[in-house]
Amino acid sequence: MKRTICLLLIYLINVVLIFSQPKDFLSDIYYFIENTSVFEVNQEEGHTPFVTYSSVGEALLNNREKAANFMSLNGTWKFYYSDTPEGIQADFFRENFNDKKWNTTRVPSNWEMEGFGDPLFRNVRTPFPPNPPYVPGEYNPTGSYRRTFIVPSGWKDKEVFLRMEKTASASFVWINGKEVGYNEGGQEPAEYNITKYLKSGRNTIAVLVIKYSDGYYLEDQDYWRLAGIFDDVWLFATPKTHIFDWYSVTDLDENYSNSTLNLTADIRNYLSISSNDLTVRATLYDSEKKIVRTMVSEKITVAPGGKEKVSLKSEIINPEKWSAESPALYHLTFELLNNSGKILGVISGRIGFKETEIRGQVFYLNGVPVKLNGTNSHMQHPDLGHTMDEAT
Secondary structure, rough: OHHHHHHHHHHHHHHHHHHOOOOOOOOOOOHOOOOOOOOOEOOOOOOOOOOEOHHHHHHHHOOOHHHOOOEEOEEEEEEEEEEHHHHHHOOOOOOOOOOOOEEEEEEEEOHHHOOOOEEEEEEOOOOOOOEEOOOOOOOOOEEEEEEEOOOHHHHHHEEEEEEEOOEEEEEEEEOOEEEEEEEEEEOOOOOEEEEOOOOEEEEEEEEEEOOOOOOHHHHHOOEEEOEEEEEOOOEEEEEEEEEEEEEEEEOOOOOOOEOOOOOOEEEEOOOOOOOOEEEEEEEEEOOOOOOEEEEEEOEEEOOOOOOEEEEEEEEEEEOOOOOOOEEOOEEEEEEOOOOEEEEEEEHHHHHEOOOEEEEEEEEOOOOOOOOOOOOOOOOOOOEEEEOOOOOO
């Protein structure tokens, strides 16, 4: 009897382990694209996007294209199109896969604007009979993407992240043949820590994009239904201990004259040991980049693999106020300093001093009632589709 019970327990444990194991991406694509409980895999927590610079001067220029810690993956990619996920080449993500006979495409772009698939316009309903979370099996446009890149030598001993701004609607990512992550939803970014997948020299990234997933039902609206990697793809590197996120809150006084400036920064530590006696120095600059205020935090310790929040607060006398008619912006830098005062990294951003309120169903900006008019305007370029250029 005891032996039977033990065997039964072993069987049940094995069953639980089997079903709790994450599925290989291509072993059952529909587990991902028709499963409302799975909309992302292995993604980083959402945060303000920025590049870490080595000096305040660089951070104030904030030209990420020239930053040592930035690499764009925009450009020409190898591309293979299929009308269904089943039509892809099963080993396309492997490093040694031969893609010489594939087409090429621009990233970012919608593949319909590049001559693949069919651009469809719908004002409300899906282009297929809706049956969430299921998607059509007979026609579900699918694109396979590949390209190579070389990691800069200066990125050794840093954390490296891949950020894909917009991909419609489901996407799977591999680096050097290894599964990295999954995302659903065409209008939000996906970010992955790819440090452990990289090697020195040439690396290969492969992405599988599927037009219709259960997440597609959330984007069922009045616009052109287009797919693909249609916004920037980029890599960025950070020190092992770095500023991960930041935000600001401006609180104007009762006369909408002076303001309390509240700043918050999250510090992350990817080391296997604690990062001790760190400080954050935040500096506010006016539009001409003249220093208005400098704030320094208390010393903090960040545990291995941990995250700590730093808060700073200061009174700013009569700052120039932000409004739609006069969008005054201030520059802001955050420096992360070690226990000897050495700069570990610098980030930057821009903020406006303003206060919004709703009083008696009236919207107020800086104490002034404002009437808002809205229009139904979608991002749509006649040649680029949902990929918008700076000029447009």
